[in-house]
Amino acid sequence: MTFTLYHHGSSVCAAKVRFAMAEKGLEWDGIYVDILKGEQFDPEYQKLNPKSVVPTLVHEGKVITDSTVICEYLDRIAPESSLHPTDPYDYAQVRYWTKAVDEDLHPACGAVTFVCSHRHTVARNLGPEGVREFLASTPEFSVTADWNTKKKIFVRDGFDAPEAPEKIKLYDRYLHKMDAALSGGKHWLVGDRLSIADVAMTPYVNRMAMMSMRGLWDEGRLPNLAAWFARIEALPNFTGALLDWVPEDLTHDLRDNGAKSWPEVARILDIAI
Numbered sequence: 001m002t003f004t005l006y007h008h009g010s011s012v013c014a015a016k017v018r019f020a021m022a023e024k025g026l027e028w029d030g031i032y033v034d035i036l037k038g039e040q041f042d043p044e045y046q047k048l049n050p051k052s053v054v055p056t057l058v059h060e061g062k063v064i065t066d067s068t069v070i071c072e073y074l075d076r077i078a079p080e081s082s083l084h085p086t087d088p089y090d091y092a093q094v095r096y097w098t099k100a101v102d103e104d105l106h107p108a109c110g111a112v113t114f115v116c117s118h119r120h121t122v123a124r125n126l127g128p129e130g131v132r133e134f135l136a137s138t139p140e141f142s143v144t145a146d147w148n149t150k151k152k153i154f155v156r157d158g159f160d161a162p163e164a165p166e167k168i169k170l171y172d173r174y175l176h177k178m179d180a181a182l183s184g185g186k187h188w189l190v191g192d193r194l195s196i197a198d199v200a201m202t203p204y205v206n207r208m209a210m211m212s213m214r215g216l217w218d219e220g221r222l223p224n225l226a227a228w229f230a231r232i233e234a235l236p237n238f239t240g241a242l243l244d245w246v247p248e249d250l251t252h253d254l255r256d257n258g259a260k261s262w263p264e265v266a267r268i269l270d271i272a273i
């Protein structure tokens with residue numbers, strides 16, 4: 001089986017697919033698309049992925065986009081290592097998590113990451129004219145159905161963007177939801193083994209960790225989530241799938257810009273620091 005994955009270190013969706021493929025033991029070839037330099041707007045790439053987003057999977061000449069769909073496809077291709085539970089009720093619970101990611105958490109993550117860090121990275125990488133072109137090239141229907149408009153506002157206004165506080169609160173609500181789902185000593189979000197629900201949520205928790213925001217769950221705030229993430233970080237595939245593809249300068253940007261943004265995030269969430 002030959003899989004080609006178009007991906008990038010900054011992409012939570014690409015990280016989800018890399019993590020799923022690693023857990024399933026599937027080998028893949030990567031083509032790196034630097035979405036903070038605008039490589040996703042290359043017309044050749046847009047033929048594969050008209051929304052100009054990563055990841056895109058190509059398997060035996062077939063193109064599959066959208067990380068949740070890609071993970072479901074991979075489990076059909078390699079059912080022996082399925083990350084979807086066979087029990088119908090558990091399967092439904094898993095789908096609620098992946099649906100929530102697609103509908104709510106992922107758009108919130110795009111907003112929060114641009115507000116807290118990426119706006120500074122693109123400004124440094126591209127300069128004022130480059131940023132204008134980068135923003136103008138973003139299709140309207142992309143990460144969200146109104147991404148061109150929203151991305152411009154998050155990049156320009158940061159925490160002053162009218163939706164910024166509500167996106168931060170939404171993100172935090174999902175962290176609370178995870179903590180509740182993991183109560184009673186549960187190790188995994190659904191059932192008694194790692195599933196696509198855990199794989200799908202991992203990049204979003206890791207994003208906040210990489211942005212120096214472990215205070216969202218540390219210090220006893222969300223202890224079940226803290227224990228779950230420690231378990232996830234200890235998995236043999238975690239570092240390779242989640243951290244190693246993030247370039248060093250981006251890792252530093254996320255850490256340093258995130259640390260500078262943390263007091264404002266904590267203020268919005270009423271977290272004492």
Ligand SMILES: N[C@@H](CCC(=O)N[C@@H](CS)C(=O)NCC(=O)O)C(=O)O
Nearest residue numbers: 011012013035053054055066067143
């Ligand atoms: N529904 C898509 C969303 C993919 C997506 O939003 N990718 C982001 C990175 S995680 C991206 O490529 N953004 C490019 C941009 O903001 O221009 C999926 O699940 O794969």
